[in-house]
Amino acid sequence: MVQLVSGFASSAAAARSGFRAIILGAPGSGKGTISARIVDLLRVTHISTGDKLRQHIADRTELGERVKRYLDSGNLVPDDVMINLIDREINALKGRNWLLDGFPRTLSQAEALQRIQPVCLVINVDIPHRVIIDRLKNRWVHLPSGRVYNLGFNDPKVPGRDDVTNEPLSQRPDDRPEIVEKRLQRHAEMSASVIAFYERLNLLKSFSGETTDSIWPSIQQHLSQFLEK
Helix, strand or coil, X not given: CCCEECCEECCCCCECCCCEEEEEECCCCXXXXXXXXXXXXXXXXXXXXXXXHHHHHHHCCHHHHHHHHHXXXXXXXXXXXXXXXXXXXXXXXXXXCEEEECCCCCHHHHHHXXXXXXXXXXXXXXXXXXXXXXXXXXXXXXXXXXXXXXXXXXXXXXXXXXXXXXXXXXXXXXXXXXXXXXXXXXXXXXXXXXXXXXXXXXXXXXXXXXXXXXXXXXXXXXXXXXXXX
């Protein structure tokens, strides 16, 4: 087994061929941070659905214009659009290993993905709602760059100012506790069938805790089975 150094893989470590995984978790659960650590550990490609959609919208591609119309009207992007997007993104990797973030969001998407691009592991990040609400209400963002600060955990050097540009920080309107609670409830309702689907396939592994650092060692240990020997 490859030894892990300082909490991450040694420079020679990489995932065995055929590593295809999904990370699930509520908004604010720390999926982005955990995904970055998995990429560093296993040297896989991170496919963030949100990032891909935003890029298509920014580039004004045909897909981006279509997605923007759905979002502007307050509707979800249809399953077939999302499935086709993900299928193309994975095929473009030409067999390289990947970690999928932000997809699937519905049972139909999960079933379709398993038919066309079957996964070998689903990581479910399980953080209590009260922790997420408390985390997000203390979150401040430098909107131009996307840099995020959490008061009491990752404070800016100057209160209310970005560390790099010294520009003012903002709070997102949807980070208000009452809005976050509704988002978390909607997410729980939507994800229940997806989680159950992967549990039936014996692919899902849940990791529970209140901070990313507290659950990361367990995730890392579980992923060690996928490292090249």
